[in-house]
Amino acid sequence: MSFVNGAVPTTIIVAGLALAGYALLMTALNRRMGLGLLVALGVLEILLLVLVGIVVAKLASGARPASVPTLIGYLVAMPFVPVIAGFWGAIERSRWGPAVIGLAGLVAAVLMVRLHQIWPVIHV
Amino acid sequence: MSKPAASPEPAVAPPESTRTGPGRLLIAVYGLFALSATARALVQIATEFSHAPVAYVLSAFAAVVYIVATVTLAKGSPTARRIAVISCSVEFVGVLVVGTWSLADKATFPDATVWSGYGSGYGYVPLVLPIFGLLWLRHWNKRAKAQAAIVPAAGDAAHVGARDHGEDAS
Numbered sequence: 001m002s003f004v005n006g007a008v009p010t011t012i013i014v015a016g017l018a019l020a021g022y023a024l025l026m027t028a029l030n031r032r033m034g035l036g037l038l039v040a041l042g043v044l045e046i047l048l049l050v051l052v053g054i055v056v057a058k059l060a061s062g063a064r065p066a067s068v069p070t071l072i073g074y075l076v077a078m079p080f081v082p083v084i085a086g087f088w089g090a091i092e093r094s095r096w097g098p099a100v101i102g103l104a105g106l107v108a109a110v111l112m113v114r115l116h117q118i119w120p121v122i123h124v
Numbered sequence: 125m126s127k128p129a130a131s132p133e134p135a136v137a138p139p140e141s142t143r144t145g146p147g148r149l150l151i152a153v154y155g156l157f158a159l160s161a162t163a164r165a166l167v168q169i170a171t172e173f174s175h176a177p178v179a180y181v182l183s184a185f186a187a188v189v190y191i192v193a194t195v196t197l198a199k200g201s202p203t204a205r206r207i208a209v210i211s212c213s214v215e216f217v218g219v220l221v222v223g224t225w226s227l228a229d230k231a232t233f234p235d236a237t238v239w240s241g242y243g244s245g246y247g248y249v250p251l252v253l254p255i256f257g258l259l260w261l262r263h264w265n266k267r268a269k270a271q272a273a274i275v276p277a278a279g280d281a282a283h284v285g286a287r288d289h290g291e292d293a294s
Contacts, residue, residue, distance in 0.1 A: 067167065067171070069167050069170070069171060070167055073163050073167065077159070077163070085152065088148065088151075088152055089148070092144065092145075092148040094144070094145055094148075096144075096145050096146055096147075096148045096149050097148065099146075099148070099149045100148055100149055100152045103149065103152050103153065103156075107156065
């Protein structure tokens with residue numbers, strides 16, 4: 001049994017929660033979207049793409065989770081989370097823009113837990 | 125306490141609707157549930173329908189309700205708001221009924237739906253979401269009424285403060 005290295009999912013959880021905290025602080029301070037949040041979203045996006053690459057490599061090596069369609073769905077949907085949140089948050093010119101970004105951070109963290117449930121070889 | 129006491133929003137805002145302000149976050153959460161419930165229902169029905177037919181049909185029903193709520197909240201016209209009130213109400217009743225049903229009759233639910241156990245698998249967000257949805261719609265219906273009553277001086281009269289509709293799962 002070989003496992004997917006847990007460093008990337010763990011980093012995504014930490015980054016997602018940090019992003020959520022930062023964004024909620026911006027909401028609490030009544031601040032709009034700024035460059036800082038967009039950069040943080042970009043970092044999250046890169047991490048998610050790296051993870052997709054790792055999992056695809058794992059699939060290519062012949063291993064299979066219990067439900068392949070579910071895993072594929074997650075792999076396809078995951079990279080869109082920061083992109084859609086970034087767009088949806090950036091067009092909102094109030095404190096609620098950062099709140100949307102914060103949601104994306106939370107979602108990224110939750111997705112890591114779900115991924116582990118779908119395919120336990122993906123460690124957290 | 126949804127009276128004008130809250131913080132003044134920046135007055136430069138472009139045309140506001142149920143889509144802007146706290147609505148932005150609300151629609152983001154609704155969209156997330158619309159997407160995940162739809163995907164989940166499709167996979168379940170396509171791959172293992174006979175395993176838990178009742179649960180999967182209810183998953184699909186929940187998915188439709190979330191899609192309707194997302195679209196109508198994003199649209200925000202008077203008709204859309206009326207449909208949104210209905211779908212959020214159906215959603216709330218659905219969470220309560222399916223939640224209770226899933227606890228009382230576990231045999232019918234060998235696999236979970238979005239609304240099983242009042243949405244416990246999703247941090248109880250499905251239980252709380254329709255409440256925020258209905259509060260937000262009520263805020264807008266009041267505001268529309270106020271604007272219809274006093275047409276002249278633009279906008280600001282009906283500025284009922286934007287309150288915290290943004291509770292997350294965490």
